[in-house]
Amino acid sequence: MSWQVNYVLAYIAEEPGMSAQHVRGELIRIKAKNQPDVLAAISAANKIDAATAASYREKYPEMDFLCGYRKTCVWPGDTIEYLQSAGIGWGSAGTLTSAALDGAANTASHKTYFFSDRLLRQYGRVQKLLREYDRIYRITLKTGTILRIGMIADYEPNANAVRSLWDEFGPVDIVWNINPNGSPSPEAIDAGAELGCEVVKWEELKGRLRTA
Template sequence: MNWQVKYALANLSKETRSTGEHVEGDVIRIMTHDRPDVLAAITDAETVDLETAKQYGENTKGLDFLCGYRKECVWEGEAIRHLEDSRIGWGSFGTLGSAVLDGNANTASHKIYKFSDRLLRQYGRIARVDREFDRVHRVTLRSGAEFRIGMIAAYEPTADEVRSLWERFGAVDIAWNINPNGTPLPEARAAGRELGCEVMKWDELKVRLSKA
């Protein structure tokens, strides 16, 4: 049994409503009273790409959810689209835990980025959203203007977090602090200016897009 499966089962054992059992390989079954059983694969991948997503789906009949157990796990856009088209939920262990209790494991998506992804897709001035990674979206406005937007979930993003986003995912036009209670530090905004991007909250982002 791989380390991430052991940790997942150990954490499930602390829950009062759910229990888990090892099925095979990276796959576990989660049982919860008054909720459907959930067949979940627990991967230790640092990056979930399309090939990884396909392999898990093909190797496990009836898979409900693919869980990236590492905190730093990154999901590529093609992998996300494949999983969603296949009705397989995806995201962190926290996302899995919530989805099990909500009874929607097949349609769940990473809880850290779900609301922000929805905001972009529902904003009226945006004509197209292309999700390149779980936290990087390329949006095309109805005016034809295009922006590459990277999301930072930290409470108070630092200069290092802005630079790390840029270094890991490439150049972005906007670094969006998606934590609703947080505010980017002045040093983060300064780092953004040095790199050539703007660091902002949702209200600022809406204004920026409205003027493009």
């Protein structure tokens, strides 16, 4: 049994109202009170591309959810589209347990970015939205302006968080600190200015989208 499967089994064992068992390979079965069983594949990959997701589906055709165990796991947009079209949930271990408790494993998406994704999709000035990665969006506004937005979920993003996002995913116009309880540090804002982007919270982002 792989190390990430062991960790997830131990994690679920501490969750009230849930239990889990190893099925085979990287596949586990989760039981939650008054909900259908969930079959989840647990990956230790740092990045799950569409080919990797397809290989998991081929290996475990019965799976309901694909879990990227590592906190740093990156999900490209075509992977997300592939899994959603196949009726397979995706995201972190926390997303998996929440989805199992809600009975929504097959439609679940990464809980870190779920509400921010919905805010962008529901914002009236957005005409077109392309999700390049779980945390990177290219949006076209009704004015025709195109903006590339990167999300950081840290409580108080520092300069390194902003630079790391830029280095890993390329230039963005806006870095959006999506943690509802925190705010970007002055150093993060300064780092964004040096790179040529703004570092903002949702209210500031809405203002930027209104005037872009």
